[in-house]
Amino acid sequence: MNFLAASIESLGAKVVGWFTVGYGMFAFLAQAGLLLLEPATWNRATFDVVVKQIYFTAVQILHVFLGYALVISWLIITIILSTARDFGLTEFASEMTIRVLVLELLPFLTALFVALRSGSAINTEVALMQVNNELDALAHCKVPPMQFEFLPRLIGGVVSVVTLAGLAGLLALLMGYLAIYGMNVAGFEPYTRTIAKIFDFRIMAGLIAKCALFGLAVTLIPVTAGLETPKKLFMVPVSVLRGMMRVFFAIVAIEVVSLALKYI
Amino acid sequence: MAAVSALPDDVARVALDLPLRANLSALDNIALIPLYQRHYGAAESARLAQAMLDQLGYADIALLRDPDMTPAQRFVAKLARALILKRPRLVIDRPGAMLYDVPYPAFIRQLAAQADMAGTWEIFDFSWNQALYKE
């Protein structure tokens, strides 16, 4: 009986814990969103920080990222094409390639890439700021950290994931064309028709919204996880671990929901 | 020492537990206040911060970050940040913890002579250090 009560209690504690985390996250997001509406936010200084964030999140890794997208796209395209040929489904190969790569795989991998590189860095930094009392010092100076520390990170994350996924998608479209039709313009018309068939307004809006949500997830979750850190240095790795776990779950959840909305 | 951290809002504190933002230079740390509290422009804020450092005689630390500074330089940066807040009282909380590489009463006195500030400066220190302040 005691055991039952204890397990119910621990379940309750977990549910309450998840609820608190979720509430904290959305409250933070709402705060950031409200700040975004204030004209005072849109000044040169915030813009500079955003530029710096985009540099660190997207520009700095651009060549590595594009190389990686190139290899992955080439592999997947080759696999799909040869399988389609084996089963006599060549006519579906280009559509399949675009759907798998541009709509699903590349945005997902971009989000993972940015999460592993920038998300973990943001989580560590915010956790260290919290543990080091830097946030308290800012509070003492009555400087809200949201505007110059957190909001630029969120904006930078969203812009970076959308742009990187877009660039990787364009690269994959180009690679798909080259793999299917080779170095000539003969396939331009059928390929254009396939692209026109896939990318209607709903799909484009969905793709951009998905990438933006990915970008938000890989920055918002690490920031809030970092802010939750207790003021003990040894809690920093724990905070990063928790934050990254949540980022992973969030990315998968966004992908699953987007697939469900698209195909069910 | 709970009394120090429970001081009212019109007090600017310089203390060990109020560090500089680690990934910003001294200048940026100081410029944050006019920039985000008073909504000055970026260039104007940087100019104000640089003027404050010049006044204290530490213009050369502007581009250094927290880990690259000596304790005295770090103290000056924190002091500049507290001064630019323009609050009527300035409290220096246990300077011995921050200024362990210089004879700090004289050092603070010299800084106080350079800075022009309308309000009062107060130093909170341990009673056994009282002897140090007697010239």
Place this chain on the structure above:
Amino acid sequence: MNKLHFKVGLFAAASLVLAAVFIAYLLHARGFFEKTFHLQLAATSADGVAPGVPVVFSGIEIGRVTTLGLNENGGIIIHTEFLGRNAKWLKENSTFTLDKPIVGGAKIRVDSPDLRAPALPDNATMLLLTSDISKEIPALVERVKAILANVEYLTRKDGEINATLASVKTVTGRMTGEYGVLEGVLGSPEKARAVTDSLDKTRALITKLDALTAKTDQWLFAQDGMAEQTKASLAQVRLMLNDAQSSLKKADAVMANAVEISANVKDGTQDIAKLRAEIDDAVRKANGLINEINKKWPFAREPEVKLP
């Protein structure tokens, strides 16, 4: 010059340019810069047609169904949309057929036999034909098989007269049944107002008659001695076919009626004339077939059925 800002600026500019180019390309691909060409298709049934069903020409998609609706007479109007650049494949003599393959989604097939024909005007109305004979052929074949089985049983050499006569009864019964079915098949257009269905059924009937003649030809001339009763029963078959012919005429009248109705659908008269031609053609073919059967069969001059 700030190197970091320069790099971010370069990145942003390149991304924006690429995004703009891609969006322009996408808008071009989806025909945003072109006039959209509209076409209405009148059909009897919207079975299998839904918004998004492709309109294909030579196997390549050139347009899509946008909406479905009813007109005042209860006929179905299917609205389709084409890109301006694809409108050139739609000619006044184009035929539109609803294809419902056993595997895969339905599609509307466009056949333009003469590409030099004048182009269709925007917002024209054409008739949609149904071609899912895939469903009707097996049923017809089954019926024909049943008749043939009985006829073969009837004409076996060692057959007793009583048994044969019994068979004649059965066959006659069946044939009446079959005839009934035929009548049902041919009569149904009276209920269905649109034209395409009846036309289609006419075609199906011809298919059936073709199959029947082929088989009858075979056994008719292979066997020389036939019982009088058997001949009589075959006369019944001929009678049935004659009836079928008159039913076809009835169907023709119905179609004339249907054409009148579909004329209300839209003022486009050119397609209705074409449809008339097709119906006439179908009826003429059926007539020819029945005449041929009459010629070939040796008992053509004995229309009466004698039963004990």
